[in-house]
Amino acid sequence: MNEFINLGWTKDEIAKKIANEFPHGSYVNLGIGMPELVSKFVDESKEIIYHSENGLLGMGPPANENELDFELINAGKKPVTILPGGSYCHHADSFSMIRGGHIDYCVLGAMEVSEGGDLANWTTGKGIPAVGGAMDLVVGAKNVFVMSQHTTKDGSPKFLKNCSLPLTGKSVVTRVYSNLAILDVTPEGFKLKEMFEKIDFDLLQKVTEAKIITN
Amino acid sequence: MKINKLFNSVNDVVSDVFDGAVIMLGGFGEAGSPVELIHGLVDTKCKDLTIIANNAGNGKIGLGALIGENQVKKVICSFARSPKSITFKELYENDKIELEVVPQGTLAERIRSAGAGIPGFYTQTSVGTPLAEGKEIKIFDGKEYVLEKSLKADFALIKAETSDRYGNLTYNKTARNFNPIMCMAANQTIVQVKKIQKEENTDPEKIITPGIFVNRVTVVSDPIIESIAIDNGETYP
Numbered sequence: 001m002n003e004f005i006n007l008g009w010t011k012d013e014i015a016k017k018i019a020n021e022f023p024h025g026s027y028v029n030l031g032i033g034m035p036e037l038v039s040k041f042v043d044e045s046k047e048i049i050y051h052s053e054n055g056l057l058g059m060g061p062p063a064n065e066n067e068l069d070f071e072l073i074n075a076g077k078k079p080v081t082i083l084p085g086g087s088y089c090h091h092a093d094s095f096s097m098i099r100g101g102h103i104d105y106c107v108l109g110a111m112e113v114s115e116g117g118d119l120a121n122w123t124t125g126k127g128i129p130a131v132g133g134a135m136d137l138v139v140g141a142k143n144v145f146v147m148s149q150h151t152t153k154d155g156s157p158k159f160l161k162n163c164s165l166p167l168t169g170k171s172v173v174t175r176v177y178s179n180l181a182i183l184d185v186t187p188e189g190f191k192l193k194e195m196f197e198k199i200d201f202d203l204l205q206k207v208t209e210a211k212i213i214t215n
Numbered sequence: 216m217k218i219n220k221l222f223n224s225v226n227d228v229v230s231d232v233f234d235g236a237v238i239m240l241g242g243f244g245e246a247g248s249p250v251e252l253i254h255g256l257v258d259t260k261c262k263d264l265t266i267i268a269n270n271a272g273n274g275k276i277g278l279g280a281l282i283g284e285n286q287v288k289k290v291i292c293s294f295a296r297s298p299k300s301i302t303f304k305e306l307y308e309n310d311k312i313e314l315e316v317v318p319q320g321t322l323a324e325r326i327r328s329a330g331a332g333i334p335g336f337y338t339q340t341s342v343g344t345p346l347a348e349g350k351e352i353k354i355f356d357g358k359e360y361v362l363e364k365s366l367k368a369d370f371a372l373i374k375a376e377t378s379d380r381y382g383n384l385t386y387n388k389t390a391r392n393f394n395p396i397m398c399m400a401a402n403q404t405i406v407q408v409k410k411i412q413k414e415e416n417t418d419p420e421k422i423i424t425p426g427i428f429v430n431r432v433t434v435v436s437d438p439i440i441e442s443i444a445i446d447n448g449e450t451y452p
Contacts, residue, residue: 053319054243055392070245070440071390077244088388090395090423091243091269092327095320099340118343128307129316130296135346136320139339170343 008150008179008196016041017194018107018145018177022048026104027097029053029137032076035107035147049085051103053133055094058086075133098133098140106141108134110148110176112163115189115210117173119146120165131168138169150178150207157209159183159190180204181212188213220382220432221411228405228431229255232370235288236261239326239371239397240268240278244297245441247390249374250277252407252435254451256372257281263288267326267366269319269393271295271303274445280452282306289313291366293322299445316346321363323396329365330399330428337362371401374438375424378406379414382429383422391423398428407435 009017011034019041022028029051030036039061042048050059052074059074060081068079082088089097097103112120119138123129138144151157159176175193176183181204183190191213195204205212222228229252232238238256242248256264257280264287271290272278281287283302295303295314306312317325318340328336337360341347351362373394375384384406386394398404406429439449 052389054246054389056389069388070442071247072388073244073246077246082388088386088391090391091319091323091393092396095323099320099324099338128296128300128304128314130294131316131318131346132294133319135318135344136340139342140320167344 007199010179011037012041014147014177014179017182018147019043021145022046022105027051027102029098029103029106029141031106031108031134033109035109038107038147051094051097052080053094053098053137055089055091056080056082056086057089057097058083060086095133095136098136101140101142103137103141105143105145106137107145107147108137110146110158112165113146113148113159113173113176114163115159115161115185117171117185118163119144119168119173120163122168123166125166134168138172143174144172146173146176148176148178150180155207157207160209180207183212186213217380219380220426220429221378221380222431222433225251225255225407225433225435226258228252228433229259229372232256232259232261234261235263236369237265237267237367239368239401240266241371241373241392241394241397243269243389243392245273245277247374247386247392247394248277248441249372249407250439250441252372252374252405253277253281257284257286257452260286262286265289265291267291267368269293269322270297271300271314273297273299273441274301275450276439276441276444279303280450282312284452287312289315291315291317291322293317293319318346322366323393325363325366326393326400327396329367330396333365335362335364366400368397368401369403371397371404373398373404373406375406375408377410377412377417378408378429378432379412379417379426381414382406382426382432383414383417384408384424384429385421386423395424398424403430404428405430406432407438408432409436409438410434
C-alpha cells in the first residue's frame, strides 16, 4: 500500500502553483490528463496563449456538449474551442512552434524523472508504444515542467538517480511539481524549492530515490 | 482545353492504388481523416500497404477498417494507441503488423522535407532515447542532433473542405493538420472535399494547398463522422 498517494497537495493545488509560475503573455502547451487542470487556475490579470500541437494556437476551454465540432479538437482528440486571436496551422508549422523554441512552457506527466533531468513518460516497454509529441515538446519548449504524483501507485519513488524506463528525452526537465514538493533540476541534482507544509524533509527524502539538495 | 482535376467518384480516384504501395493518410484522429477514400481502398482489395499517418485507426471505420481487412503490412505513425482501437491492436499483439513509431514533430518534418526536396535533416528530438538508436548523431554548437530521413509516398489520401477544378484546397479548423504537408510529399495526391467551388469564387488568400500539389479531387459532401459512427456500431465494409 502507498500511504503517500493521498498525502500532500491536491491536484488542483499543484495546478495552481504551476499556473502562478507563467508570466503574462506566455505561450504554453499543456499535456493531456492532469496538466490540463493548470489552465483553470491562471489568474485573470494575465493572458496566457495555449498551444495544441494538432495545429491550434489560442485554444479555449472544452466545447459544450451541444456544440461539439469534431473538426475542432485538441491533442487529446476532444472537441474544444478557439479564442478570439487564435489561429490554425498545419502540423509542420505547429511543430516548428515547438521544435523551433517558441513555446515558453510545457507541462507533462511522468513515469520517472532522473536527477539529471531525464524524463521517461511514453512507454513502459509493454503494450503498443506511442510517443505522440512528447519527444518534440521536451527538447523544444523553453521550460519543461513535470506534474506528477511523487511516487507510483504502489509507493515506489518516481524521482530517481537514473531512469529505468525508455527515455522521452535526456536532460530536458526544468522542474518537477508533485503532491509533496517542488524540485528544480540543477547541475547538482534535485534542489528543493518548496515542500508540502505538513511533512518533514526526512520523509520527503525517504520517498525520493535521488538525493535532494536543500541549500 | 481546361485543366480539370475533378473526378466523379471515390472509386475513380483510388482505382490505380497497387499492392505494396506506400500511402499517406491525412488526419489527426478523426479530424481531417479521409474516411471515404480509405473505404475506397478497402473496396480495391489492394494489400501489403505501408501506411503513414499520425494514428492507427479506431473501430472498424476508415483506417481501422483497412487494417481489419488485412490490407496493411506496416504502419508508420506517432501514436498507435487509442481506447477505441480494435484492429491494429489485435494484429500488433499477434505480430501480424509492423509498427514504426516516429515522434509527431519528426513525422511532420520528414513529410514536409520530402515535399520540399530535402532528403534528411538533423533534429534534437529523440536524442538519447530508443528512437534514435542506430541513427547518425552529429554535434552542432555542442549539442547532439539525430539524422532523420524524409518520407515520401506513392499516394496521399487527403480530406479538405473545398477545392476548385485546379485542386486549390481550403481546410476546416484543426482538420488541416497533416493534410497540406502530405499533399506535397506523394507522387499522386488524391483529395476528398465537402464542396467544389468555382475558381472565380476561390479567394487566393484562403488557399492553403495550391493546386500544383494536387492530382485528383472528388466530392464527399456529407462525410462520416468517425466517432459518432463508431458509437453507433457502424463498420466497413
